[in-house]
Amino acid sequence: MILGIETSCDDTCAAVLHGNEILSSIISSQTEFHALYGGVVPEIASRHHLELVNAVIAQAIAKAGVELNSITRIAVTTRPGLIGALLVGVATAKSIAYGLGVELVGVSHMEGHVAANYLPPDPVEPPFVCLIASGGHTSIVFVPRRGEHKLLGQTLDDAAGEALDKGARLLGLGYPGGADLDTLAADGAPGYVTFPVGLDKPGRLDFSFSGVKTALYYYLRDLDPKLFNEHRADIAASYQSAVITALVKKTLAAAASERCNQICIGGGVSANTELRRLLATECKRRGMRLHIPPPALCTDNAAMIASAARYLPAKPLPDYLSLGATASGGFAA
Amino acid sequence: MPALAIDTATEVAAIALGDRDTLLAESSISAGRSHLELLLPAVHELLTHNNLAIQDVSAVVAGTGPGTFSGLRVGISTARALAQALKVPSYGFSTLEALALGLLRSKRGSNNCLVLPVIDARRGQVFARLYRKEGESAVVPESDVLCLNPADLLKQISGFANGKVITGGNGALAYRKILKTSRKLDLLDSDDSGNQVCAVWHLRAANIDNGYDENQMLSIVPEYVREPDADKTVLLRMREPWLK
Ligand SMILES: [Zn+2]
Numbered sequence: 362m363i364l365g366i367e368t369s370c371d372d373t374c375a376a377v378l379h380g381n382e383i384l385s386s387i388i389s390s391q392t393e394f395h396a397l398y399g400g401v402v403p404e405i406a407s408r409h410h411l412e413l414v415n416a417v418i419a420q421a422i423a424k425a426g427v428e429l430n431s432i433t434r435i436a437v438t439t440r441p442g443l444i445g446a447l448l449v450g451v452a453t454a455k456s457i458a459y460g461l462g463v464e465l466v467g468v469s470h471m472e473g474h475v476a477a478n479y480l481p482p483d484p485v486e487p488p489f490v491c492l493i494a495s496g497g498h499t500s501i502v503f504v505p506r507r508g509e510h511k512l513l514g515q516t517l518d519d520a521a522g523e524a525l526d527k528g529a530r531l532l533g534l535g536y537p538g539g540a541d542l543d544t545l546a547a548d549g550a551p552g553y554v555t556f557p558v559g560l561d562k563p564g565r566l567d568f569s570f571s572g573v574k575t576a577l578y579y580y581l582r583d584l585d586p587k588l589f590n591e592h593r594a595d596i597a598a599s600y601q602s603a604v605i606t607a608l609v610k611k612t613l614a615a616a617a618s619e620r621c622n623q624i625c626i627g628g629g630v631s632a633n634t635e636l637r638r639l640l641a642t643e644c645k646r647r648g649m650r651l652h653i654p655p656p657a658l659c660t661d662n663a664a665m666i667a668s669a670a671r672y673l674p675a676k677p678l679p680d681y682l683s684l685g686a687t688a689s690g691g692f693a694a
Numbered sequence: 695m696p697a698l699a700i701d702t703a704t705e706v707a708a709i710a711l712g713d714r715d716t717l718l719a720e721s722s723i724s725a726g727r728s729h730l731e732l733l734l735p736a737v738h739e740l741l742t743h744n745n746l747a748i749q750d751v752s753a754v755v756a757g758t759g760p761g762t763f764s765g766l767r768v769g770i771s772t773a774r775a776l777a778q779a780l781k782v783p784s785y786g787f788s789t790l791e792a793l794a795l796g797l798l799r800s801k802r803g804s805n806n807c808l809v810l811p812v813i814d815a816r817r818g819q820v821f822a823r824l825y826r827k828e829g830e831s832a833v834v835p836e837s838d839v840l841c842l843n844p845a846d847l848l849k850q851i852s853g854f855a856n857g858k859v860i861t862g863g864n865g866a867l868a869y870r871k872i873l874k875t876s877r878k879l880d881l882l883d884s885d886d887s888g889n890q891v892c893a894v895w896h897l898r899a900a901n902i903d904n905g906y907d908e909n910q911m912l913s914i915v916p917e918y919v920r921e922p923d924a925d926k927t928v929l930l931r932m933r934e935p936w937l938k
Binding site for chain 1 (some may be wrong): 728730731732733734735738748749763764767768771772774775776779780827878901908911912915916918922
């Protein structure tokens with residue numbers, strides 16, 4: 362029985378996994394606390410994690426219908442993320458493991474997103490290419506087998522979800538905004554404006570989204586307000602399509618380069634309707650299998666961290682007592 | 695069965711084991727900014743050295759600051775989670791109050807004398823609070839928790855007290871030149887941060903026999919004093935992300 366703990370950004374999460382069965386997965390979102398600032402304020406996130414984490418763990422244990430002392434392994438996100446936020450999760454996880462006298466696994470948040478695909482209701486096995494796109498990260502990784510990751514591309518500046526959120530803000534939508542942008546874009550024509558996305562070259566699997574955001578800013582600045590009101594949905598659809606097309610194009614190119622016919626996705630952007638539609642169409646056309654976990658497993662959660670800890674080597678006592686956390690770092694330990 | 699006390703408000707973390715009347719063992723760690731990596735190994739070593747296991751701990755108490763935010767969060771997260779896993783009672787204590795008692799342990803002051811523990815708050819400021827000694831092992835606050843620069847602290851102190859004020863702590867040492875200009879202050883010249891924790895037994899002994907109380911555990915939070923560091927330029931970049 363594994364207890365997973367995840368506090369790398371602005372969600373405080375805990376989950377209990379029994380074998381591959383999710384007994385509970387609790388996510389306490391802090392979005393409302395950060396909305397005022399229009400972005401995640403690290404110090405505020407750290408404060409909330411500290412206040413919430415023990416109650417979220419207690420809730421995960423209670424909902425799983427087990428006792429804390431029936432846990433045999435603790436899994437915790439150690440990287441990458443907001444350092445002050447990670448500190449709280451790692452200190453908590455180590456102390457619970459120490460108090461219970463059980464082993465501990467430090468997990469990369471990115472590997473967690475990949476490992477969400479191993480969970481029910483529709484578990485997948487490698488090899489696959491995984492696109493991880495959220496407000497904090499944008500990566501394409503090839504997974505030949507569990508625990509092995511070949512990073513093929515990542516963003517050089519803004520994350521895809523961040524680009525969508527910021528675009529939403531420019532269009533006068535709230536925070537985080539990505540979901541509202543998606544809704545608004547549903548009624549628009551994606552071909553209304555052409556927004557160029559950076560690094561759009563064959564063979565290039567990295568991303569750059571800061572240019573497209575700036576392009577939208579200048580486009581709106583110079584736009585007649587009357588046209589803005591008439592075509593807001595069209596502009597939203599055009600902007601969203603530019604970001605999503607870049608994600609899909611590069612994911613398909615990555616799959617082709619690895620001769621892999623299975624694609625998985627993770628991260629909050631996987632809720633985006635345009636991403637789902639375009640990927641489904643393109644995968645079908647190519648005879649490829651597309652796998653999208655349920656929304657609650659795509660966004661940050663602790664079940665995915667526990668899932669990764671099923672196949673990763675655990676540290677015994679007292680080796681993990683000195684475990685730290687790092688703001689950077691991806692798949693490797 | 696001993697209680698475990700942890701204080702990570704400053705760069706020198708303090709841990710101690712003890713019960714109602716005796717301090718069994720204590721140690722301090724020059725943790726710098728590495729509280730996360732160094733605290734639990736030090737706890738484990740202290741326990742092992744005294745032929746104890748973490749499961750022998752009967753209560754966990756944690757210093758709530760004020761001090762460095764990250765340091766405090768590591769110590770308090772650790773204390774809260776240990777209490778949760780061991781199902782033992784847990785309490786928070788004011789690091790300033792504990793430091794005041796620690797200063798009195800080092801420099802015996804007469805009854806009713808004043809003590810001023812000072813903790814470095816960075817950015818040219820200190821956290822401090824004036825206490826009055828009451829009885830053999832208690833202090834009562836004579837001011838609010840202050841967060842100010844050392845020169846302003848001197849101004850505040852000059853309004854108080856006949857006689858000397860015993861002062862110390864890493865904040866007092868960091869600004870010893872300024873503080874020594876006041877003839878009112880009697881500065882303890884060593885950074886004996888381990889003393890912070892000694893006070894715990896006196897402070898919390900009365901409560902240690904209670905059982906595990908989840909709400910009590912959840913109520914242990916850092917005394918931040920300062921508002922979150924919502925740096926203005928960071929916030930502007932968040933609101934207007936297209937500006938570079
Ligand atoms: Zn994530």
